Amino acid sequence: MCELLGMNCNVPTDICFSFTGFQARGGATDVHRDGWGIAFFEGRGVRVFLDPQPSSESPVAELVRGYPIRSLNVIAHIRKATQGPVGLENTHPFMRELWGRYWIFAHNGNLADYAPALDGSFLPVGQTDSEQAFCHLLQCLRQQFPQGLPARSSLLAALEEFSARLRPFGPFNFLLSNGDCLFAQRSTELHYVIRQAPFSTAHLKDQDVAIDFSEVTSADDRVALIATLPLTDNETWIPLPTDQVVMFADGIRQD
16 A cells, blocks of 8 residues: 655744655655655645656655755655556645645545545546545535634544544545644554654664754754654654544644
């Protein structure tokens, strides 16, 4: 299956270090060769980079790796295709507009025999179960909250209700953000680490690369990283609870 990477911060932060390790898993240190993508929120706008090539061989990935885009919320994905052929239209993360805001979604799993009744307000462009689930999710949110964007707590409850409905179809690991906060659910594998003062040196598992965060951060910085599997070998990554939607805001897990 695929791998996910998310970042949520209290100040705009670049993801170059973590993306360096994540990029290697797309065909170099792992088998996820069927495309990759990453989305950076910048205010109400989003920069999205997608490529159906393996991330370890992608010139676009090299551009992103060396481009210090600073963002409060980032979602990235490397694909091992299960449903839908390899192609740009099937490359995560997916983006749609709802309530005048962009929403970004990426999924790891395989939803078997999943055929939601879509009313036409959101329709998939590609052939993946993931994009179908995203369209179905936004349709349900719009129906449940016709007055517009609800409070974070109400949104979290609605996501939990939707996710529970999909669990019988198969693994539904996902990351979702509208730029305000980041939601994550673990069905099989999803871990997180929070970097905050006192900062120390982190070393990647997939590349012989290290960084001393005390040299590039301030004492008030706080960054939550979420990944399918831990990206570093000298930090304590915590598994997210199984079958529960978790919200991250300002670099903190909000329970």
